[in-house]
Amino acid sequence: MGATDLAGHAARQDTTAGGPPLFIVANAGSGQHDLRQTRETLSRVFGEAGREFHFVDTDGPGSVVTVAQAGARYAREAGGVVVSVGGDGTTNAVAQAAWDAGCTMAVLPQGTFNLFGREHGIAQDLETAARALLRARAEPVQVGEVNGRIFLVNASLGLYPQLLQDREAFKRRFGRHRWVAILSGLVTLFEWRRQLALEIELDGQSTLLTTPTLFVGNNRLQLERIGMESAVAERVGEGRLAALIAKPIGTGTMVWLMLKGAFGRLGEAEQVHSFAFRTLTVRVLGMRKLKVAADGEVGVMAPPLRFTVASRPLQLMLPREEDLVPVE
Template structure:
């Protein structure tokens, strides 16, 4: 049972009444030993994590979506302090992959009796990621999603509409050169998706869990090269029936290098994105992240 807890909350996530109430209920569940630290995304996350660690907590809890969790996890690498997750985002793939409830208060109670477990996270050009990183159509979807969210709010239906709009604007696939564990191959594709977590793959019926269980990346290269093929692939994903060899090719990788023709390419990582100069090197982190697994998942 943890007694001294530092909770880091994304200030933007706590601005609406629902999230603010959820954080308050979680703090109550954690007890008198919990203290809250607000992070403003305009400031370095390392500063907030340093303040949270200064009180020598037994656990650091992140209140936010996958992007916030990724930012805090990156700052906690190698610290040895267990990290818990209070899901407040739209999808919460990382929290759900750990077996945590999407109800923040229930998740808080699960964490109080959870087991610490060390993992290595994915890195791409020095950027940590927990779920996935990608090049191609998916980063473009995230860019469109921000526009849709600004107009309609952060709803899952709005996120799905951003997919449709991006597909309609699709023109041609990108040319990439993949070097996976020393083997080189050139492809034309709309998407290269590098997964570090099996949860999202299993959710859509995509292969790759075996690679991740072997402490490797599951590298998926879309076979779709046209707008129609993208819509067909998305439909099969929605139904949970994508097929390896028809919709995508799968590579198991310890290290993957990806070269694109463009000087700068939009890179997505755990729901965030930014323009980056290639080539893109994917590898495992040198330092471990200590996460908290609910007892049933820790035993499994």
């Protein structure tokens, strides 16, 4: 079959096998993977299987959202699946587009952490995950939402978004290395002095508090790894999100808490309060706008912020039982 242009973004590969067509959004900026090699691998796997597939290409990180929206639109019109090939940020963009369009999505992890894919038993090896996708089934999965923005893994405000933003700035300057991420984190911790004055409303009751950061999780794997209390983490994914709020603390204590989280013992720290919830409304006193991170992508929102389990689930292609990969 010949190549066909899809809205100027992609080349089409047509086949005759059954199964919904796949519209692939591959982010060249995710992790350290070569886009050409990624395309070659997926073309071989899907071509050998006789599956219809389309590449909806990005021109760089800035175009991921636009191209994800195009891929989701094509998938909805064709009764197909929009496929995210990238890290958690790319997956978030595709999930938002798929959720808005009401179409099914799939994930082929290619980033650094890939927490969403790992939690759902999706292989981290591209070819293995692609072969599992050919046999996968669509299942509903819970997603979080903050002021209309979908998140799969976490959302946050205060110190954590600043850590993410500074880390990306350091990586652009010094390269994508682990030591660069550690250095940027230490610099941010020692420079951060701001405490947020919040009014949080939970179950009809309002509480005033001061904190350097508020973290909301929708990924049980991440929460378990940092050591959040099991009674809280185990409710995530069952109609609940989890919140983590740090008490007002100095730089030294914040570094100590970060180390606690790295070693999976954050739940032991008395300086941290955590709880599960369905809906949490947050008003930020004295601020009209602030930075909010969702799955590693930082944006600006106007309070009040309403964190909630999304009104409907995301339809996600999940591996069959024999293709599930144990959590590492």
